[in-house]
Amino acid sequence: MPARPVTVLALLGLAALCAPEARAQAQAQPALQPPAQTRAGFAQRADALVKPYLDAKLFSGAVLVAHRGRPVFRRAYGLANREWGVPNTPETRFRVGSITKQFTAAAILKLAEAGRLNLDDPIRRFYPQAPAAWERVTLRTLLTHSSGIPSYTNLPDYYARIQRLEMTPREIVALTADKPLLFEPGKGFDYDNTGYILLGLVVEAASGQPYDRYLREAIFDPLGLKDTGYDDATAILPRRASGYRLGNGQLRNAMPIASSIPYAAGAHYSTVDDLLAWDRALFSGRVLSDLSRRAMFADAGYGYGFGWYIGQSHGHRLWSHGGGINGFLTIKDTYPDDELTVLVLANTETAPVQAMAREIAALWFRIPDPGTEIVLEPEIMDRYAGRYRLAPGRLLTLAREGDHLVAQITGEAALPFLPEGDRTFVSKARNARITLDTEPDGRPTGLMLYRDGTDRAAPRIEVTQ
The missing domain is CATH 2.40.128.50 (Lipocalin)
Structure with a gap:
């Protein structure tokens, strides 16, 4: 949920950190699997790669690497709660920020399959109070961040005021409804959390259920994702990690955020195991039809599909999304041709999760000196x-x-x-x-x-x- 052009990990997204690589036009190399002896020692090398980030007090969290759906590295680091000294485990539940967007996108596609909506429907069909300037805004442009609607997380008072207020989704949408479009719908790209708030309202209107209930009953429960759900800060949630930020040279509790504010743009929690299970279900056809899945992973022209960045890394095709929400940074990388998934979930705002995930993938691909792929504006x-x-x-x-x-x-x-x-x-x-x-x-x-x-x-x- 980025609230400024590049420091996007601070809140629900990886828009600018991922965008340069996601838009790269280089052709991916054919899938290359390491020899058996490399796989056998991979976990040790991956652990050695993560440890310096832990020693530098940048990272605490969980890491999982899976090949063909089976974990080859699964480990947790640091503390889930620093005040009680409770360690993280692979079963710890982390806020995942904008990884939520792929759940929201899948819900929209499932409702399209059921005939409840069409991706080219105007938003006014489900949100009648949309301003006249949004006449050409469709569900497709919302999914691909190409609607031109300004993001509420970019408002000047977002951090000081808005993020601390409990608001309904309609109240959130109203924050930018009177602002001019950034560009003509479908003619540009700007990472937009307001768009995914609107998509959450579409899920509710088309399904007749609250957003969180529909995702639970239509997606999470059928797939057995018992450690994934909408994060309500007032609920007692076992194994929930606390989030931390750096302040005055020391780690401190993250700034509070109202549970209603992220909504369909970034409100979910999960575990590394559940996110791997989600990948396996999504790619095996248990969530969406082949046609819907192809639509989800088609580059709409700006290195983004429906809830996923579409690009390449280390010369290999990559489908990816990250998230950042107060106290948490996350990334989920999937290399489809290599059947490789890399997950890094952190409960610190200082963790360079994208760099860690790409370095871990480089280990798997036997790239000795991958260099940096991070680009800041x-x-x-x-x-x-x-x-x-x-x-x-x-x-x-x-x-x-x-x-x-x-x-x-x-x-x-x-x-x-x-x-x-x-x-x-x-x-x-x-x-x-x-x-x-x-x-x-x-x-x-x-x-x-x-x-x-x-x-x-x-x-x-x-x-x-």
Whole structure:
């Protein structure tokens, strides 16, 4: 549910982090399976890859890698609840943010199969109070983020006010209903959470049931997904992880968000096992017909299908989506030609889940030095540029150079730091990592420098200081 162009992991989506790779036009390589001896040692190597993120206090959560539907690596790390010292397990339930969108898209397709709707129906059929400017907005354009409707998560007061209020879906839609369209429907792409709120209302209107009940009865229960559901913060939910953010150089409880706010754009929780089971069911025809499934994974022209990014990574075809909601970052990568699924669910906002998932896939594909696939928009890195105080008289200065940041500490040579997430940057040459400490709206207040096995907090200072 991104509320700004690139720091999209902060709330329900991976729009900008995934988009450059998802839109790549390179042809995927034929599926290549590692030899048996590589598979046998894969779990050990994957664990060794994850451990540095744990040691750097960036990651806690669960990781699962499956080949042909069977786990080849399944492990949990860190704490589900830091106040009680409760560890994460593979059975821990995590908020999954915008991974919810593929559940919503599947619900729309199932209702289309039942004859309750058509993908080219105008939104006005199910939401009669739609403004005149939405006349050409269809369900298809909502599914593919090409409606032009502004996202409510981009409103200036989203973090300070809106996200804390319990609102009905119609009240959420009304937040941007009076705003002009960003472009003519079907003529552009802008990651849009309002669109998926509208799709949730369509599910309710077409099914005659509340959104969460329809998904439970039509999808989750028939598939045996007992650890997946709509996250209600007031409910007692066994094995639910708490979410954390970095503040003043320390992990803190995530900022609260009202349970009604994410709705059909990102309100669900799940486990790594249930998400794998969902993949297996979806790709085996137990959820949708072949025709509907092909529609879901067809690139609509902007590297996005229905609830999935469509692209390639490491030269292999990739269907992917991530999510970010207060305290949680997640990603689910599926390589269809290789029958490989990589899941990373984290209960920290600092976890570079996309970088982790792609590095793990590179291990499977036997790519020794995959490099970075993370691309941040320049304005995000420009926001991070500035001076940070490591100690009296010792400053760390950040500046953007092209697609990365350059860091210079007083008395030392400048070093390039490449993005590995929306708030983390790494220098492999120096074995160092910078993690930005930000307000919920993305404004940096400080950073954490991890170098030589030591964390150093550095508050941001103004030019006049």
